[in-house]
Amino acid sequence: MSETKDKFFDFKLFKRLFVYIKPYKFIFFSLTFFVILLAGLSAATPKLTEYAIDDSIVNKNEKDFLFYITLMLVALVLQTIFQLLFIYYASWLGQNLVKDIRIKLFDHLLSFKMKYYDNSSVGVLITRSVADMERIADIFGQGLFMIIRDLLTMVVVFGFMLYTNLKLSLIVVLMLPLLIYATRIFQKYMKRAFEEVRSEVSNLNSFVQERLTGMKILQLFSREAIEYEKFKAINQRHKKGWLKTVWYNSFFFPIAELFGSVTIGLVAWYGGLNIVASSNVSQGVLISFIMYIPMLFRPLRQIADKFNTLQMGMVAATRVFKVLDTTSHIDDAGTQIAQDFKGNIAFNNVKFSYVQDEEVLKGISFNVKAGETVAIVGATGAGKSTIINLLNRFYEIKDGDILVDDINIKSFTLQSLRSQIAVVLQDVFLFADTIMSNITLDHPEVSEADVITAAKDIGVHEFISSLPNGYNYNVKERGVMLSSGQRQLISFLRAYVTNPSILVLDEATSSVDSYSEQLIQNATDKITKGRTSIVIAHRLATVKKADKIIVMDAGKIVEQGTHDELLKIENGYYKNLYEVQFLQEKVA
Missing domain, CATH: 1.20.1560.10 (ABC transporter type 1, transmembrane domain)
Structure with missing residues (x-):
C-alpha cells in the first residue's frame, strides 16, 4: 500500500x-x-x-x-x-x-x-x-x-x-x-x-x-x-x-x-x-x-x-x-479418496511446532489398531490436542509421517480425509440455528429420520424432544440456550450421525453435570463400539475402559499400555497421575 x-x-x-x-x-x-x-x-x-x-x-x-x-x-x-x-x-x-x-x-x-x-x-x-x-x-x-x-x-x-x-x-x-x-x-x-x-x-x-x-x-x-x-x-x-x-x-x-x-x-x-x-x-x-x-x-x-x-x-x-494474496493453505495435493477406513493409525517420529523452534511434539511414535479405543492422558500442554489437529491435517507436521491404513494422510484429499474422522471437542461450537441444522450442518445426505434414529441409538432423543420445538429448537449464538452438557450431547450426535471410520473425543466429558455425564458416557460407549477411537480424557471411567493408554509429558510419549499395566510401573507417570487426580475424582 x-x-x-x-x-x-x-x-x-x-x-x-x-x-x-x-x-x-x-x-x-x-x-x-x-x-x-x-x-x-x-x-x-x-x-x-x-x-x-x-x-x-x-x-x-x-x-x-x-x-x-x-x-x-x-x-x-x-x-x-x-x-x-x-x-x-x-x-x-x-x-x-x-x-x-x-x-x-x-x-x-x-x-x-x-x-x-x-x-x-x-x-x-x-x-x-x-x-x-x-x-x-x-x-x-x-x-x-x-x-x-x-x-x-x-x-x-x-x-x-x-x-x-x-x-x-x-x-x-x-x-x-x-x-x-x-x-x-x-x-x-x-x-x-x-x-x-x-x-x-x-x-x-x-x-x-x-x-x-x-x-x-x-x-x-x-x-x-x-x-x-x-x-x-x-x-x-x-x-x-x-x-x-x-x-x-x-x-x-x-x-x-x-x-x-x-x-x-x-x-x-x-x-x-x-x-x-x-x-x-x-x-x-x-x-x-x-x-x-x-x-x-x-x-x-x-x-x-x-x-x-x-x-x-x-x-x-x-x-x-x-x-x-495470502497463501496459508494446507497442501491438498492428495489424489486418493478416503472412504471406509479400517482405522489403523500410525504416528512415526512426528515432530511439530506451532511457533518456529518451539517444538510441541518431539518425535512421537505410536500405533492404534483398527477398532481400538486409545486414551491419551497427560498434563495441560503435553501435546494431546495437537495430535488431533495433526490427524485432521489442520496443521502441517515438521517431520515424520502419519499413516491411516498404512497410507500417508497427505495422499488423501483433505475433504475425504476429514469426512472419515469425526471430532467431539471440549469447547463445543454451535451455530445460531436449529438443533437439526447443527447436527446435519445442512448436509443433504443426512435426513431428519437418520438424525432421530441416531439420537435414539445413543440415548439423547428424549432430551431433545423435551425442548420447545424439539429438533427445530433454535439454540442461538454459540448454543447459549443449552447447558454445556446439552451442547456436548448435540456434539456427540453430530459426530455419530456421520458414521465416521475414526472417532476423536477431546476431553468431551469435562465440566458437565453428573446427569449429562452419564448420558455422555452412554453415548461414548455406543459410538466408540467397533470403531477406532482416540479419547483425550480426564474421567476415570473413560480411561480405564480404553484398550491402550498413551501417557504424554512435554511433547513426548513417556508411557504406553493398558490401565493395569501402567499401574504396575513403579513411580510411573501414569500411576502418579492416577493416584493424585483420578483417585481424588473417584472419591468426589
Whole structure:
C-alpha cells in the first residue's frame, strides 16, 4: 500500500478489479457510452441558451425562440433519463462485482490453515469481508465513473468555451491551474487521511468483536472500567482520523467556491465591458460563459469529493487483495479418496511446532489398531490436542509421517480425509440455528429420520424432544440456550450421525453435570463400539475402559499400555497421575 500512497489512481490495482468486471463488460461499456452522452448533453444547454438569446431574443424572433426552448427541453429530458440509467447501473455494477469478490474471499478464508486464524483478528477479517467490500462497490457506484463523467464534462465544456470566445476562455484558463493545484494537494492529504481512517476502523471492529465475545470474562474479572478506558482511547483515534478528513474538506471546498466566484466575476467584468463597447462579445456569449464556468469548476470540486470515495475504495481493495494474496493453505495435493477406513493409525517420529523452534511434539511414535479405543492422558500442554489437529491435517507436521491404513494422510484429499474422522471437542461450537441444522450442518445426505434414529441409538432423543420445538429448537449464538452438557450431547450426535471410520473425543466429558455425564458416557460407549477411537480424557471411567493408554509429558510419549499395566510401573507417570487426580475424582 505504501508504494501507491501518493498515486492519483492505482492502475495496477484497477487492473486486478477489472478481472471481476469482465462478466459484466456490456454494462461497463454501456456506462462508458452514458458518460460520453451526458457530457455532450450537459454542454449543449448553455450553447442553446446562447443561440436563443442572440438569434431570437435580441432579434425578437418568437418562432426560433420556441425552437431553441424545445431543444433545451429535449436535452434536459434525455439528460435526466441517461443520468438515471447511469447512476443505477454504476451501482449495479459495483454491487455485482463486490458479490463476486466477497464469494471468492470467503472461499479463500474457508481453506486457510488454522495457524492463520491463530494469528489473525476475527474483527479485522469481518471488516475485510463486509465494510471494506462496500467501499470497493463505491469505486464504481460513486467514484470512478463519476470522476470520468466529470472529467469528460470539463473537457467538452472547455472545448465549447474555446470555440465560443477565445479571450473569455483565457480568463478561465488563468484561474483553472490554481484550482487544479489545490485539488491535487487536497487529494494527496485525503488519501493519507483515509488510510488512517480504514486502519482505525479495523482496530475498532477487532476490539469490539473480541470484547463482546469475551464479555463473561471481562465481567467475571471486573474489567469493565479498564476496557471502557481502552475503548475510549481507540474511539478517540478513530474520531481524530475522521476529523482530519472533515478538516481537509472544510478547507478545500470554500477555496474552490472562491476560485469559481472570482472567475465568474472576471468574465462578467471583461465581457460586460466588451458588450458596452460593442465588441465581439454578445449577450448570449456572456450568459453562456457564466453558465459554463460552474459546469467547469463544479465537476473539479466534485472530482475531489468523489476522489475521497475512490481512495477509500482503493484502500479497501488493497486490504482485501492482501488477504486474497495470502497463501496459508494446507497442501491438498492428495489424489486418493478416503472412504471406509479400517482405522489403523500410525504416528512415526512426528515432530511439530506451532511457533518456529518451539517444538510441541518431539518425535512421537505410536500405533492404534483398527477398532481400538486409545486414551491419551497427560498434563495441560503435553501435546494431546495437537495430535488431533495433526490427524485432521489442520496443521502441517515438521517431520515424520502419519499413516491411516498404512497410507500417508497427505495422499488423501483433505475433504475425504476429514469426512472419515469425526471430532467431539471440549469447547463445543454451535451455530445460531436449529438443533437439526447443527447436527446435519445442512448436509443433504443426512435426513431428519437418520438424525432421530441416531439420537435414539445413543440415548439423547428424549432430551431433545423435551425442548420447545424439539429438533427445530433454535439454540442461538454459540448454543447459549443449552447447558454445556446439552451442547456436548448435540456434539456427540453430530459426530455419530456421520458414521465416521475414526472417532476423536477431546476431553468431551469435562465440566458437565453428573446427569449429562452419564448420558455422555452412554453415548461414548455406543459410538466408540467397533470403531477406532482416540479419547483425550480426564474421567476415570473413560480411561480405564480404553484398550491402550498413551501417557504424554512435554511433547513426548513417556508411557504406553493398558490401565493395569501402567499401574504396575513403579513411580510411573501414569500411576502418579492416577493416584493424585483420578483417585481424588473417584472419591468426589
